[in-house]
């Protein structure tokens with residue numbers, strides 16, 4: 001994916017300014033930054049969602065198919081899957097999980113082995129349960145399984161571990177990494193947690209005030225931060241990165 005000069009606003013107020021970003025087929029990009037920096041807005045723009053933020057400029061090219069994000073009814077190409085931050089935004093609360101899984105399977109055709117995916121993500125068969133009868137963490141993992149059922153080439157994760165305890169979070173992200181390698185998809189992950197980005201991402205983009213203030217290979221951003229905000233984020237930490245072990249800063 002290549003994003004060129006993307007800007008967006010909510011109710012006339014700018015929330016993204018001149019975003020330029022590339023994600024390669026084998027990348028795991030972490031978008032890091034404080035609350036309100038625009039991380040979720042950027043992720044939503046990537047997948048073509050035009051609410052609440054409306055893109056006002058820019059183009060996005062995915063897999064060689066450029067699409068203008070500003071046009072009305074701008075259609076995004078297939079091949080992307082999005083897992084929202086809150087499971088409440090992913091499920092119909094009044095339908096059994098089993099029914100929701102079956103609907104998706106029907107729509108996609110039998111592209112993935114659902115039982116194997118559930119097993120990989122340490123989930124039982126949902127049986128007759130409704131969404132509220134599963135913990136938020138289980139719901140979030142089920143949304144991830146459902147995103148992977150469509151065999152995406154790009155998986156977009158918004159705060160994927162926010163509902164998970166640290167042990168489960170590590171296991172889930174490890175599985176995502178394994179599946180990404182096995183099935184050949186790229187990952188874009190929004191997170192507050194720079195340690196998480198350091199552990200899994202190959203590239204890191206740091207956002208502040210709707211702008212990307214720094215982006216590059218994870219090891220470079222973590223060891224040689226060029227901007228004051230990035231320096232503040234990474235100072236006095238010992239990071240384990242996907243590329244290097246024990247990068248001492």
Ligand SMILES: Nc1ncnc2c1ncn2[C@@H]1O[C@H](COP(=O)(O)OP(=O)(O)OP(=O)(O)O)[C@@H](O)[C@H]1O
Pocket residue numbers: 010015033034035036037038039040041042052192
């Ligand atoms: N529904 C909304 N209505 C009005 N403003 C919004 C809405 N959603 C987001 N914003 C504003 O857009 C800006 C970017 O928000 P966004 O959620 O993208 O930030 P974020 O970096 O993902 O934050 P967080 O880490 O807290 O989720 C913020 O200033 C936020 O207040």
